[in-house]
Amino acid sequence: MIKITFPDGARKEFESGVTAMDVAKSISEGLARKVIAANVNGEVWDATRPINDDANLILLTWSDTDGKKTFWHSSAHLMAEAVEATYPGVKFWVGPALDSGGFYYDMDLGDRKLSEEELAGLEKKMNELAKTNSAYIRKEMPKAEAVQYFTEKGDEYKLDLLSNLEDGGITFYTQGNFTDLCRGPHIPNTGLIKAIKLTSVAGAYWKGDEKNKMLTRVYGIAFPAQKELDEYLAMLEEAKKRDHRKLGKELGIYTMDDDVGPGLPLWLPNGTVIIEELEKLAKETEEAAEYKRVVTPHIAKESMYLTSGHLPYYADSMFPPMELEGQKYYLKAMNCPHHHKIFDAEPKSYKDLPLRLAEYGTCYRYEQSGELFGLMRVRCLHMNDAHIYCTEEQFAEEFRAVNDMYLKYFKIFGIDKYVMRLSLHNPEKLGQKYVDEPELWIKTETMVRKVLVESNIPFVEVKDEAAFYGPKIDVQIWSAIGREFTLATNQVDFNSGNKFKLSYTNQNNEPGVPLIIHRAPLGTHERFIGFLLEHYAGKFPVWLAPLQAKILPISDKFMDYCKNVLKQLKKAGIRAEIDDRNEKIGKKIRDTELHKVPYMLVVGEKEMNENKVSVRRQGKGDAGAKDVAEFIAGVKEEIENRENVVLS
RNA sequence: GCCGUUGUAGCUCAGUGGUAGAGCACUUCCUUGGUAAGGAAGAGGUCGUGAGUUCAAUUCUCAUCAACGGCUCCA
The missing domain is CATH 3.40.50.800 (Anticodon-binding domain)
Structure with missing residues (x-):
C-alpha cells in the first residue's frame, strides 16, 4: 500500500500502482470524467500512469494551466495522426502547447505544400479520430532501440532529438495509428477533444535557425466543448476590433501609401495631434528632470558609424548609404552617435555631469520586409530618446530616475499589463555579440539589478538579450493580437564612451570616461501610439483625443x-x-x-x-x-x- | 529575407473568360428633426502593376509590388 497526499493535506492509502484516474474514480465518477492529467510530486504525469510510491497528488482538469497545456499537446498529437493519415511519409519535428493557448506541430512534408484550404480536411479527420476514443499509451524504450526505430524509418528529425536525450526515461506515446517520441504527458484519450480549429499554416525554420530547412508549421486550438471554442473565436474577433491598424484607419490616425513605401507611415492630422501631446508631455517631464534638448541631422558620414561600431556589423539594419563628394552618408538608425558628438563638442568637467541630452530623433531602420507590422514595426521612427552621460558614482541614481520616469508615465496612461525584462549578456559570446569586458558586464548588471530590486519593481531576467554595449531593461507589452513588443528601454553603455573617446576632467584634474544611459521611456511615436490605440481601444482620454x-x-x-x-x-x-x-x-x-x-x-x-x-x-x-x-x-x-x- | 494567404469604389465586401455590383462614406435636393442610422437623386473603379495564353482577361498562367498570418530578425 502507498500513501497519497492531497493538496488539502488529506491522506489516503491505495494499492501500489494506482493511477491518478483510479484515485479520481474513488472520489467520484464525475471527477474522473474531468481529470486530464495529474501533478505527482510536482511533476505533470499522465492520469493513467501507475504511481508506485507515496506521493503528493493534484488531479489536473481543464481549469488548471497544466491541464490545458497537456490537453493542447495531446491535440497536437491528434493533428499529427490526421496529417500522417492524409499525407503519408510526413516527418515530424516537435509539437508543443503554447502558453498563449493552442498548439502547433512542425513537420517536413517533403515537396508537398500545405495550403490553408487543406486545414478544413485535417480538422475533419481529427474529429473522426477523436471520436474513436483512442487511449494515449505511454511506453519506455531504451535509447538504442529508439535510435534503431527511427533509423529504419529514416527520420532524421527524431534522431536529432534523440541525440540530445540520455538513455533511460526515453518514452513513446501511441494513440490510434500514431506513435511519437515524446516526453508527455498526455490526456487519457482522444475522446476528450471535442472542438478543434486549425488556425493557420506557416513556415518555421528547423530549430529556429534561418540557415536550416523551413518546415511547415500548423497552428491549432482545441477545447473540451464546442461552446468554449465559440467563445475563443469570439474573443479573437473582439481583439481584432482593437487592432491599431484597423482603429488607426477608422480614426484617421495614420495611413500607409505604396508610393511612399512599406513601413513609412504618414501621420494624418488626428495622429499628429496625439504626437504633439506626447511630445509636450515628454518635454515637460524632461525639462523638470533637467534634460537639455538637442536637434541632430537625419544623416551622418560612414566614419561616425565606424567609430560607433555600428558598421559593418549592423549595416544590414541600416538603409544603404548614398554617396556624395566621395563620401558615404547613412540615414541614422539611432541617435546616440550624434549625441555623443554633441557631448564631445566642448571640453567637459565633472561639474557638467550628469549631462542629459534629449531629442525626439527621427531614425530609419531597414527592417526586413516580413517584419513590418502596422505602427509597431516601421522603417521610419521617432524615438523619445535621450542619453545621459554620468560618472560611475552618479550612475545608480540616474538609472533609478529613469525608471521612476517610466513608472510615472505608465501611471498617466494606466499601463499595467507589461513585463520589465532585465536583459543580460551571455559570457560565451563575449567578443562576438558582446563587448569583451567581462568584469564591466558583471558590475553593471549587478548595479542595474540592484536598482530594480531597491525600487521594488518586479522583473524577469533574460540571458543573451543585452545590447552589445551593456545590459538593459526593456518593457515588454503585447499587441491586441498577442504579438510581443518592447515599448520602452533603459540601457547601460560602458563602451561608447571609449569608442568616441569621450572624456571629462574629474576633481583630481584627471580624465575620466563617462558612463552612458540610453533611454526611451515612451519608445517611439509609432509604437507608442500603436500601443495606445489598442490600450484605449481608440477611446483616448480627453487630453490625447484628437477631437475633444x-x-x-x-x-x-x-x-x-x-x-x-x-x-x-x-x-x-x-x-x-x-x-x-x-x-x-x-x-x-x-x-x-x-x-x-x-x-x-x-x-x-x-x-x-x-x-x-x-x-x-x-x-x-x-x-x-x-x-x-x-x-x-x-x-x-x-x-x-x-x-x-x-x-x- | 523565408513559408503560406490575399489584393475589385474612400471603407467593408459580393461577383464574372464577353470591358463590373451592394452597404456605408461623399455630392445635391426634400426634410428643421431632442440623445446611436429620416427620404430621394447623383457622382465615384481601365478590378494592385507588368507580361503571356485567348477572337476576347478583372476572371486563366507567370513575374512583380504591397498587405495579412507565422518563422527568422529587432543594435
Missing part, C-alpha cells in the same frame, strides 16, 4: 449659438468642431460616438435660451445640461491633469 468635443446642433436654427460656443471652446484651448451636416440629432450622435469623440454637446432651443450645452460623454450617454463656462472649466481641468478616464 463636438457640438451637435439639433437644427441649423441654432448655428449662430453653436458658433459662439465653439469660439469659447477654442479660446479655452479645447479641440472642438461643429457637426453642421443636415442630419437628425440621432445620426450626429451615432457618427460622433463611432469616432470616439469624448464629449458631445447637444444644442437646441432650450440650451440656446439658457446659455447651456447638453453634455454627452462618449459611451455613457446623456449627462444633462451644463452652463458653457462650467463645462469648459471641467474639461480644461481634465485636460490639464491628463486624467486617464478609461471608458469600457
Whole structure:
C-alpha cells in the first residue's frame, strides 16, 4: 500500500500502482470524467500512469494551466495522426502547447505544400479520430532501440532529438495509428477533444535557425466543448476590433501609401495631434528632470558609424548609404552617435555631469520586409530618446530616475499589463555579440539589478538579450493580437564612451570616461501610439483625443449659438468642431460616438435660451445640461491633469 | 529575407473568360428633426502593376509590388 497526499493535506492509502484516474474514480465518477492529467510530486504525469510510491497528488482538469497545456499537446498529437493519415511519409519535428493557448506541430512534408484550404480536411479527420476514443499509451524504450526505430524509418528529425536525450526515461506515446517520441504527458484519450480549429499554416525554420530547412508549421486550438471554442473565436474577433491598424484607419490616425513605401507611415492630422501631446508631455517631464534638448541631422558620414561600431556589423539594419563628394552618408538608425558628438563638442568637467541630452530623433531602420507590422514595426521612427552621460558614482541614481520616469508615465496612461525584462549578456559570446569586458558586464548588471530590486519593481531576467554595449531593461507589452513588443528601454553603455573617446576632467584634474544611459521611456511615436490605440481601444482620454468635443446642433436654427460656443471652446484651448451636416440629432450622435469623440454637446432651443450645452460623454450617454463656462472649466481641468478616464 | 494567404469604389465586401455590383462614406435636393442610422437623386473603379495564353482577361498562367498570418530578425 502507498500513501497519497492531497493538496488539502488529506491522506489516503491505495494499492501500489494506482493511477491518478483510479484515485479520481474513488472520489467520484464525475471527477474522473474531468481529470486530464495529474501533478505527482510536482511533476505533470499522465492520469493513467501507475504511481508506485507515496506521493503528493493534484488531479489536473481543464481549469488548471497544466491541464490545458497537456490537453493542447495531446491535440497536437491528434493533428499529427490526421496529417500522417492524409499525407503519408510526413516527418515530424516537435509539437508543443503554447502558453498563449493552442498548439502547433512542425513537420517536413517533403515537396508537398500545405495550403490553408487543406486545414478544413485535417480538422475533419481529427474529429473522426477523436471520436474513436483512442487511449494515449505511454511506453519506455531504451535509447538504442529508439535510435534503431527511427533509423529504419529514416527520420532524421527524431534522431536529432534523440541525440540530445540520455538513455533511460526515453518514452513513446501511441494513440490510434500514431506513435511519437515524446516526453508527455498526455490526456487519457482522444475522446476528450471535442472542438478543434486549425488556425493557420506557416513556415518555421528547423530549430529556429534561418540557415536550416523551413518546415511547415500548423497552428491549432482545441477545447473540451464546442461552446468554449465559440467563445475563443469570439474573443479573437473582439481583439481584432482593437487592432491599431484597423482603429488607426477608422480614426484617421495614420495611413500607409505604396508610393511612399512599406513601413513609412504618414501621420494624418488626428495622429499628429496625439504626437504633439506626447511630445509636450515628454518635454515637460524632461525639462523638470533637467534634460537639455538637442536637434541632430537625419544623416551622418560612414566614419561616425565606424567609430560607433555600428558598421559593418549592423549595416544590414541600416538603409544603404548614398554617396556624395566621395563620401558615404547613412540615414541614422539611432541617435546616440550624434549625441555623443554633441557631448564631445566642448571640453567637459565633472561639474557638467550628469549631462542629459534629449531629442525626439527621427531614425530609419531597414527592417526586413516580413517584419513590418502596422505602427509597431516601421522603417521610419521617432524615438523619445535621450542619453545621459554620468560618472560611475552618479550612475545608480540616474538609472533609478529613469525608471521612476517610466513608472510615472505608465501611471498617466494606466499601463499595467507589461513585463520589465532585465536583459543580460551571455559570457560565451563575449567578443562576438558582446563587448569583451567581462568584469564591466558583471558590475553593471549587478548595479542595474540592484536598482530594480531597491525600487521594488518586479522583473524577469533574460540571458543573451543585452545590447552589445551593456545590459538593459526593456518593457515588454503585447499587441491586441498577442504579438510581443518592447515599448520602452533603459540601457547601460560602458563602451561608447571609449569608442568616441569621450572624456571629462574629474576633481583630481584627471580624465575620466563617462558612463552612458540610453533611454526611451515612451519608445517611439509609432509604437507608442500603436500601443495606445489598442490600450484605449481608440477611446483616448480627453487630453490625447484628437477631437475633444463636438457640438451637435439639433437644427441649423441654432448655428449662430453653436458658433459662439465653439469660439469659447477654442479660446479655452479645447479641440472642438461643429457637426453642421443636415442630419437628425440621432445620426450626429451615432457618427460622433463611432469616432470616439469624448464629449458631445447637444444644442437646441432650450440650451440656446439658457446659455447651456447638453453634455454627452462618449459611451455613457446623456449627462444633462451644463452652463458653457462650467463645462469648459471641467474639461480644461481634465485636460490639464491628463486624467486617464478609461471608458469600457 | 523565408513559408503560406490575399489584393475589385474612400471603407467593408459580393461577383464574372464577353470591358463590373451592394452597404456605408461623399455630392445635391426634400426634410428643421431632442440623445446611436429620416427620404430621394447623383457622382465615384481601365478590378494592385507588368507580361503571356485567348477572337476576347478583372476572371486563366507567370513575374512583380504591397498587405495579412507565422518563422527568422529587432543594435
